């Protein structure tokens with residue numbers, strides 16, 4: 030049921046930001062840059078763009094330009110676009126639209142456009158002055174994603190050339206001065222907050238198992254606190270959240286009528302739109318909602334009615350070690366700023382409580398603020414984009430917080446090894462092409478190389494499957510059966526070909542939902558993969574490739590993957606233990622791999638996940654001689670297990686200064 034126009038107007042006028050509407054409009058009209066700070070839920074994301082639209086600040090000589098608003102997360106972009114379309118009174122894709130990777134829902138009519146920061150960075154590649162835009166709002170700037178940081182610098186440059194372009198930076202936390210200083214000491218507007226006190230409770234002893242502790246807390250709150258206040262729990266990822274939802278549902282079932290109803294809702298980046306709307310609906314009388322979310326619920330999306338927050342104190346991040354040249358996903362303690370954002374979620378509707386599942390002393394030891402991504406992640410993709418924009422002097426590029434020279438060096442080296450840069454550090458033709466593919470350089474290279482190897486049909490499927498989140502699911506109570514079903518797809522060559530098998534059988538079964546259910550496969554992920562594959566095909570066609578072939582030979586397919594992922598290779602050192610060829614780090618085969626128990630001597634892997642150990646995920650069999658053949662810059666002849674750093678790298682880097 031869509032809310033009525035009257036109720037929408039009433040709700041809009043009741044937001045804290047509405048008090049400042051006139052002020053904001055005047056300041057935006059009079060300044061090229063402006064920083065706006067306000068509590069989560071004050072109305073920044075949904076209202077500011079509408080004020081601009083209503084006041085026609087986006088119209089020049091009768092010509093309407095676009096009002097863009099970036100979001101670090103795709104789910105925030107899509108859900109907010111839905112809400113704002115309702116408020117404006119249109120369908121998504123008309124006046125209000127969104128554009129996230131592999132999902133463009135805009136048209137020639139679109140004037141208010143929500144997009145991920147990564148997509149805007151991509152638009153800057155073909156139009157550095159962003160000439161279609163009147164205003165760009167860099168929302169959630171406190172998140173400091175790499176793409177937002179790069180956009181800071183790009184927009185500062187674009188605004189110099191295009192005096193009609195306005196830049197608004199919004200943040201939920203108090204980094205305002207830093208942003209203002211960066212944008213030529215621009216004005217800062219503060220939206221008065223409307224928050225209630227939150228009582229913060231710590232554990233006396235550190236928790237050994239934060240997940241169990243979190244679920245116990247939820248049950249305790251639900252059984253002891255009066256119905257009406259909803260609960261928000263911060264977890265680290267989709268799998269953890271899905272499992273927890275099942276465990277809670279089981280516990281509620283055991284209690285039967287002894288407890289009031291608990292509505293259990295997951296929230297994470299890849300949540301389908303049907304489920305997105307459910308999180309915003311109030312619980313029916315007599316029932317309570319519990320929302321299990323990733324850190325997306327810290328500031329990106331606002332859910333009303335939360336009185337209780339359960340915060341285990343962890344977040345999953347992508348970390349890069351420039352010395353080892355290695356990326357991994359790891360679960361890390363949050364910062365104090367994040368802890369405070371999380372507890373703040375309990376005080377939006379009334380006085381609340383936050384259960385921190387760590388000690389007060391642990392809190393004191395947390396970093397005050399999270400480290401910006403640009404200082405802790407692999408920059409190969411960013412470096413390639415900047416080079417493709419003609420920005421060669423990366424050392425003097427105006428980053429707000431520059432990355433370390435180690436990280437920059439590592440990214441240049443990566444690109445050189447991938448043949449995206451030549452000996453002088455200039456972009457090659459291949460490198461320029463790779464920059465146009467919305468994915469990691471290694472993956473882009475694999476796609477392009479597949480044409481030469483004659484296995485594009487298979488590689489397209491594998492790349493599409495790798496780009497969607499979870500394919501298989503393992504319901505808590507039916508794990509054994511789920512694993513059995515999954516094993517039927519296992520290839521003796523490893524997980525990449527297993528993914529290919531799943532894709533091919535899904536297509537043979539005409540995308541059947543029942544087939545997916547029978548095989549414990551996420552139908553939604555599969556549909557996504559089919560869609561991604563189509564789009565990847567279009568990109569290749571755009572480059573004039575046609576006559577896509579299938580090879581049918583597993584070795585050819587795996588060899589093609591090595592063209593991009595030669596660095597993600599390891600040699601067996603014990604049963605499930607491996608040593609990464611490039612840096613001699615030890616890693617372990619993850620038990621979910623089809624290679625578990627088989628332990629081939631040389632493997633290629635897609636990701637490293639650090640938990641108690643460093644696990645390699647998505648693992649396949651390779652031949653060591655392929656590595657010498659495909660990347661002589663990286664591997665020595667005769668002994669593929671020793672990698673070499675090319676001597677050419679040093680002058681390459683010197684060239685950047």
Ligand code: ADP
Pocket residue numbers: 044067068069070071072073074075076108109111112309328330331332333
């Ligand atoms: P901010 O960006 O300052 O955090 P928003 O503009 O996102 O604030 O949210 C303003 C209000 O709009 C909040 O009270 C929120 O609950 C409501 N809102 C936002 N998105 C939705 C949605 N998809 N459905 C219903 N209400 C929403």
Ligand code: MG
Pocket residue numbers: 070073074075168328329
């Ligand atoms: Mg917001």
